[in-house]
Amino acid sequence: MPKSAYHHGDLRSALLEVTAQLVREKGARGFSVSEAARRVGVSIAAPYRHFDDxxxxxxxxxxxxxxxxxxxxxxxxxxxxxxxxxxxxxxxxxxxxxxxxxxxxxxxxxxxxxxxxxxxxxxxxxxxxxxxxxxxxxxxxxxxxxxxxxxxxxxxxxxxxxxxxxxxxxxxxxxxxxxxxxxxxxxxxxxxxxx
Amino acid sequence: MPKSAYHHGDLRSALLEVTAQLVREKGARGFSVSEAARRVGVSIAAPYRHFDDxxxxxxxxxxxxxxxxxxxxxxxxxxxxxxxxxxxxxxxxxxxxxxxxxxxxxxxxxxxxxxxxxxxxxxxxxxxxxxxxxxxxxxxxxxxxxxxxxxxxxxxxxxxxxxxxxxxxxxxxxxxxxxxxxxxxxxxxxxxxxx
DNA sequence: TCCTCGATGAAAGAGCCTCTTACATCGCAG
DNA sequence: CTGCGATGTAAGAGGCTCTTTCATCGAGGA
The missing domain is CATH 1.10.357.10 (Tetracycline Repressor, domain 2)
Structure with a gap:
């Protein structure tokens, strides 16, 4: 549930979901942080606030x-x-x-x-x-x-x-x-x- | 056995060996074509003459x-x-x-x-x-x-x-x-x- | 002997990626 | 209502894969 346009609200969960989806589609090697961020609609740096790498x-x-x-x-x-x-x-x-x-x-x-x-x-x-x-x-x-x-x-x-x-x-x-x-x-x- | 300074002579075998070595050291994900080329001492493009990718x-x-x-x-x-x-x-x-x-x-x-x-x-x-x-x-x-x-x-x-x-x-x-x-x-x- | 040709190398660049640093914006507690 | 911590963006450094173009070599035919 996004609280605002700027702050996503639940980015961590959204990233987890899209990561699982990407892995299912392209395999572990095909997965990239960039594409996960793109699909969720945030900048490339945002995921690094929630995951080390x-x-x-x-x-x-x-x-x-x-x-x-x-x-x-x-x-x-x-x-x-x-x-x-x-x-x-x-x-x-x-x-x-x-x-x-x-x-x-x-x-x-x-x-x-x-x-x-x-x-x-x-x-x-x-x-x-x-x-x-x-x-x-x-x-x-x-x-x-x-x-x-x-x-x-x-x-x-x-x-x-x-x-x-x-x-x-x-x-x-x-x-x-x-x-x-x-x-x-x-x-x-x-x-x-x-x- | 290098036939000359320019042409390696047996680059394919050398790459295979160093690839196996790199995989042993860093795992499949850690292996990179760049580093293999570097270790053998050829340019980064050379391996692509011998392997598709x-x-x-x-x-x-x-x-x-x-x-x-x-x-x-x-x-x-x-x-x-x-x-x-x-x-x-x-x-x-x-x-x-x-x-x-x-x-x-x-x-x-x-x-x-x-x-x-x-x-x-x-x-x-x-x-x-x-x-x-x-x-x-x-x-x-x-x-x-x-x-x-x-x-x-x-x-x-x-x-x-x-x-x-x-x-x-x-x-x-x-x-x-x-x-x-x-x-x-x-x-x-x-x-x-x-x- | 010389010359051409195919094989094999280098140089440079496009496009993608990860991760970092510095800054902007938000919600909330006091 | 103000200041702070959390969370987002912008920009960039450095690395990687793979392609395109050009240079250099060895070998075989004239």
Whole structure:
């Protein structure tokens, strides 16, 4: 809600939104502070009042993405069977990645310095925690085991998502058949946990 | 071997080398054609005689990386036990990624347009083929099954590698303990294939 | 031997970008 | 109603990519 012609009123939010939009359209590399400012209709220097630099704008989008990812994973219902549940969580992860591939890439972009944006590491920690909670019943009481298995499940889901996002699995999966890879992998993995 | 002071003689190779070096030092985003030219000691326009653009230089480094990855995976000995073999291949994949994380990122960088550099998709196909060969004994005769399982193994290895490269698994693995995640995941997966 | 030609280099510039510095304008607290 | 902090603009330094134009080289034919 702009309070006046001069002062935007909520420039920070507006910039965040247009940044997310630009990333979706052109990818992280295609995004520029200049164009974000232009689209919002402010001068090129204005964004620097709200964000340290270009990287900080991308980091903010990434952080927001992690929050939504967390909600998505938390929203997966427990179907009773713990193997089925693990599969469902991994499928939700992959679905999230494919829903907005550019944002997913920004969330895991190497170009963002984690020392300057420690909140990103926290987000990763929360994903890890959520998976641990979900796996406790499947894995058993060993705390170290739960931690390790959560990392494994995350790795499987993330690997499928990353390769799909990068179009490296095109030969394998037919159209709309993406989930068979992640489902197959997680099912085998979860089955193998018992044996 | 410079043939003269004016003509470099092997500028293309020299640029490739310094590009790989720059990527290792500063990451894909930190790399610039200008600095590569400066380091080799030629004008800024010279690289454009040998590469279409900046992206082509990165793509060349990525392609070379895929070749070496292929060799690394092919070089994994068959220890007899097919589960152990799958684990060893995945560990080799992760080891390759950690040996030069920046190059690994470039190999899977979204910023490189695959339409303009189809050789990168071919490389991915070769990795896929290699894994299929390695898994044939473990999976059995079903050709479609081999294809799917190879994609799964690749996904697991790639997921662990990507998360380790992005420092997202720091809480889980102690120093030098990275391999436990990929080994555990692949072992469970391969075990579950049978059951 | 000389000369031409194609390949490979340099020089210079257009246009874009990030980020900084100095200044203008606003709303609000006292 | 006044002064101050927050938030905007203007202008510019310095860097980058890529293009265009020109200079220089090596090699092969006359």
């Amino acid at each position: 270009r990287e900080a704008m991308l980091a903010a989008v990434a952080t927001r993405g992690f929050t939504e990812l967390q909600e998505t994973l938390d929203g997966v219902a427990d179907p009773g069977d713990q193997v089925v549940r693990a599969v469902a969580i991994a499928e939700a992860y992959v679905g999230f990645a494919l829903a907005d591939t550019a944002r997913f890439e920004v969330m895991f972009a190497a170009s963002i310095d984690k020392d300057r944006h420690p909140e990103l590491l926290e987000c990763a920690g929360r994903v890890q925690s959520g998976l641990q909670d979900a796996l406790r019943e499947l894995v058993g009481d060993d705390p170290a085991g739960v931690v390790r298995r959560a990392a494994e499940l995350w790795s499987i889901a993330h690997g499928v998502a990353a390769l799909l996002v990068e179009d490296r699995l095109a030969h394998v999966v037919g159209p709309a058949g993406e989930d068979t890879v992640v489902a197959g992998a997680v099912r085998a993995w979860a089955t193998g946990l018992a044996g | 900046r992206e082509a230089m990165l793509a060349a480094v990525a392609t070379r990386g895929f070749t070496e990855l292929q060799e690394t995976l092919d070089g994994v000995a068959d220890p007899g036990d097919q589960v152990v073999r799958a684990v060893a291949i995945a560990e080799a994949y992760v080891g390759f990624a950690l040996a030069d994380t920046a190059r690994f990122e470039v190999m899977f960088a979204a910023s490189i347009d695959k339409d303009r550099h189809p050789e990168l998709l071919e490389c991915a196909g070769r990795v896929q083929s290699g894994l299929q060969d390695a898994l044939r004994e473990l999976v059995g005769d079903d050709p479609a099954g081999v294809v799917r399982r190879a994609a799964e193994l690749w996904s697991i290895a790639h997921g662990v590698a990507a998360l380790l490269v992005e420092d997202r698994l720091a809480h889980v693995v102690g120093p030098a303990g990275e391999d436990t995640v990929v080994a555990g995941a692949v072992r469970a997966w391969a075990t579950g294939l049978a059951g």
